[in-house]
Amino acid sequence: MVIEYLYPEIANLFGDSANFKYLRQSLPEAEFVETALNDVPAFAQRKVDLIYMGPMSENHQILALTKLRPYRDKLAELIENGTHFLMTGNSFEIFGHYIENDGLKTDGLDILDFHSVTDIGHRYNGFFLGERNGVKITAFNSRFSHSYPDGNCSGFAKVLRGHGINKEHGFEGITKNNFVGTYLLGPLLVLNPLYTKGLLEKLGANTKPAFFEASMDAYKRRLDEFEDKERNLD
Amino acid sequence: MIRFYIALWAAKLSQFLLRLLGRKGTYFAGKLAIKLCPDFIGRIGRPKTLIGVTGTNGKTTVSNMLNDVFASWGIELMNNRYGSNVDAGVASALIESAGICGKCKKDIGVLEIDERSARLIYPYLKPDYLLITNLFRDSMRRNAHPQYIADILTKHIPKESKLILNADDLISSSVAPSNDRCYFGISRLPNEPDARENIVQDVRICPVCAQRLVFDFRRYNHIGKAHCPDCGFSSPTPNYLLDSIDFDGAKMRVKESGETNEYKLTANAVYNIYNSLSVIALLREMGYSSEKIASAFDSLKVVQSRFWEEEINGKPLTVIMAKGLNAVACTRSFDYVSTEPGTKSVVLMLDDVFDEKESSENIAWLYDADFEFLRDPSITQIVTVGVRSLDSKVRLLIAGVDESKIVAVTDEKEAASKVDIEGADKIFLLYELYRYDSAVAVRNQIAQRMKEVL
Numbered sequence: 209m210v211i212e213y214l215y216p217e218i219a220n221l222f223g224d225s226a227n228f229k230y231l232r233q234s235l236p237e238a239e240f241v242e243t244a245l246n247d248v249p250a251f252a253q254r255k256v257d258l259i260y261m262g263p264m265s266e267n268h269q270i271l272a273l274t275k276l277r278p279y280r281d282k283l284a285e286l287i288e289n290g291t292h293f294l295m296t297g298n299s300f301e302i303f304g305h306y307i308e309n310d311g312l313k314t315d316g317l318d319i320l321d322f323h324s325v326t327d328i329g330h331r332y333n334g335f336f337l338g339e340r341n342g343v344k345i346t347a348f349n350s351r352f353s354h355s356y357p358d359g360n361c362s363g364f365a366k367v368l369r370g371h372g373i374n375k376e377h378g379f380e381g382i383t384k385n386n387f388v389g390t391y392l393l394g395p396l397l398v399l400n401p402l403y404t405k406g407l408l409e410k411l412g413a414n415t416k417p418a419f420f421e422a423s424m425d426a427y428k429r430r431l432d433e434f435e436d437k438e439r440n441l442d
Numbered sequence: 443m444i445r446f447y448i449a450l451w452a453a454k455l456s457q458f459l460l461r462l463l464g465r466k467g468t469y470f471a472g473k474l475a476i477k478l479c480p481d482f483i484g485r486i487g488r489p490k491t492l493i494g495v496t497g498t499n500g501k502t503t504v505s506n507m508l509n510d511v512f513a514s515w516g517i518e519l520m521n522n523r524y525g526s527n528v529d530a531g532v533a534s535a536l537i538e539s540a541g542i543c544g545k546c547k548k549d550i551g552v553l554e555i556d557e558r559s560a561r562l563i564y565p566y567l568k569p570d571y572l573l574i575t576n577l578f579r580d581s582m583r584r585n586a587h588p589q590y591i592a593d594i595l596t597k598h599i600p601k602e603s604k605l606i607l608n609a610d611d612l613i614s615s616s617v618a619p620s621n622d623r624c625y626f627g628i629s630r631l632p633n634e635p636d637a638r639e640n641i642v643q644d645v646r647i648c649p650v651c652a653q654r655l656v657f658d659f660r661r662y663n664h665i666g667k668a669h670c671p672d673c674g675f676s677s678p679t680p681n682y683l684l685d686s687i688d689f690d691g692a693k694m695r696v697k698e699s700g701e702t703n704e705y706k707l708t709a710n711a712v713y714n715i716y717n718s719l720s721v722i723a724l725l726r727e728m729g730y731s732s733e734k735i736a737s738a739f740d741s742l743k744v745v746q747s748r749f750w751e752e753e754i755n756g757k758p759l760t761v762i763m764a765k766g767l768n769a770v771a772c773t774r775s776f777d778y779v780s781t782e783p784g785t786k787s788v789v790l791m792l793d794d795v796f797d798e799k800e801s802s803e804n805i806a807w808l809y810d811a812d813f814e815f816l817r818d819p820s821i822t823q824i825v826t827v828g829v830r831s832l833d834s835k836v837r838l839l840i841a842g843v844d845e846s847k848i849v850a851v852t853d854e855k856e857a858a859s860k861v862d863i864e865g866a867d868k869i870f871l872l873y874e875l876y877r878y879d880s881a882v883a884v885r886n887q888i889a890q891r892m893k894e895v896l
């Protein structure tokens with residue numbers, strides 16, 4: 209199994225590299241590749257099972273988009289074929305039609321049917337409680353941008369508390385086949401051991417995530433807090 | 443104009459009344475004045491020379507040091523030392539120093555200025571000198587990412603301000619590129635490794651061509667000297683270069699435009715030595731002689747990094763302020779504890795006080811902090827304390843700490859009883875700034891047990 213982290217030198221703003229580290233500890237047999245901006249990505253050269261990318265500053269997001277543009281068709285093909293993608297924070301916006309920031313529109317990879325709008329003047333912070341295939345998702349949001357589906361897009365998780373991909377939408381994230389794009393940032397996989405367990409199974413690994421019992425204990429406590437209506441989670 | 447005077451007098455009256463009540467309501471007067479007169483900061487009299495101090499870490503230390511230096515010269519400053527560093531705090535400081543007609547009674551002012559308040563302050567108040575200590579990853583809620591803060595500064599810093607910048611910090615040294623500027627920096631010291639690996643390293647690529655930067659030397663995080671192998675971009679050359687430290691003799695040597703001067707070392711940790719150096723650079727730029735600065739430094743007390751150590755029945759118990767939600771500051775403390783000689787038991791009280799009752803805590807920052815330092819074999823026990831103790835436990839496991847060394851305690855009252863008093867040579871307690879009172883309580887319970895057991 210091969211797992212690739214795209215652009216770790218810029219795509220790690222909020223403890224997100226923990227996702228890659230946690231996968232590494234959960235899948236000791238797998239091969240882990242870190243691809244720098246000026247490298248040829250592994251997915252362009254051989255079979256990769258999961259591609260990960262995390263949130264970036266606004267300038268770096270455009271830089272990553274520029275670097276991925278030559279591989280646009282390959283990425284579209286991989287998404288179509290069911291390769292796993294986990295794109296957290298604003299990294300998934302690269303795959304939409306365009307990213308708008310302060311009146312300036314940058315063409316995206318135009319693979320998925322949505323667009324994004326960045327507003328540097330307004331930061332949205334909040335906690336997120338959602339549900340995906342019966343599994344509760346607990347996570348954090350901190351971002352300047354929102355995304356808007358332009359056609360039929362499926363979401364990553366149904367919103368129970370907090371915001372989805374935009375303020376009105378009932379779903380968080382954008383998915384297609386095994387592509388998962390989500391604004392939820394930070395150590396998402398560590399925070400959600402049940403979701404991670406499912407992901408490992410889908411990747412064909414018959415194993416529990418690393419430190420499963422300890423992360424379940426922490427997850428249960430967090431879930432209790434997130435489900436507590438008395439708490440302010442905005 | 444009438445509006446301004448009404449605002450000034452109302453604010454002065456409120457300051458007077460609050461003082462009668464024994465309150466240090468320094469924020470309120472400024473807030474009131476700005477509410478009554480939105481451009482109040484621009485209308486009220488300012489000192490002839492105004493110094494601004496901003497940046498992620500070290501603002502308060504630098505501002506305090508400047509106050510002490512000027513005090514040693516018999517100069518009383520206009521400052522916000524006891525107030526807040528946002529626009530209202532700045533306004534309060536100006537009101538405090540203003541006469542009844544709004545004229546400033548002080549010649550020199552030092553203002554600590556919050557980075558994000560740039561937009562509300564600099565359009566009205568233009569510092570002659572602006573010292574930027576550094577820019578680091580900070581609270582994600584308020585500060586997003588360091589480039590966001592750098593962009594805010596570049597956008598709002600007045601073009602007439604002379605900048606005093608950290609040459610070893612490629613984020614803060616690149617703000618407002620057209621402003622007049624000078625740089626301070628510290629060469630690699632004899633005991634420092636080539637590169638300290640940290641999770642947070644926010645300058646990895648060349649800002650010009652995106653090639654991976656080569657660090658000739660990296661002190662911590664993104665602090666160091668770098669160059670681009672492709673386009674020739676490199677860290678700026680310091681005008682004030684600290685090139686040698688004599689820790690035993692408590693001296694530091696600074697090379698400044700051809701001459702070499704010695705100053706008393708007023709801090710032990712490198713991140714605090716940067717603060718001292720920045721003060722020297724600023725004062726030299728203002729035209730003060732190195733002799734005069736050196737004699738002022740002789741009277742300064744050594745900065746202890748929020749640190750309290752006491753030996754109890756022969757065993758040291760050390761309390762360190764670690765600043766929760768701030769991964770870089772916590773990492774400094776973890777690094778320090780791991781390199782202390784002897785075996786150690788470490789108590790962590792890092793949960794955010796405000797989040798725990800009414801909300802929850804965004805714990806992503808735990809994964810930016812290098813808990814990996816705590817994997818050191820010299821650390822024989824780690825007690826994580828608080829509602830987030832289970833999250834800290836997972837973080838420690840992922841950092842490679844053996845599960846048998848970790849004790850997670852939710853209730854602070856039980857923390858002291860879990861500490862292995864006899865097993866380790868030293869006991870450390872790391873606490874989040876706003877958790878001081880409960881940290882002291884836990885510390886006293888540990889001390890009590892040490893008195894009984896040892």
Ligand SMILES: [Zn+2]
Nearest residue numbers: 648651670673
């Ligand atoms: Zn370059």
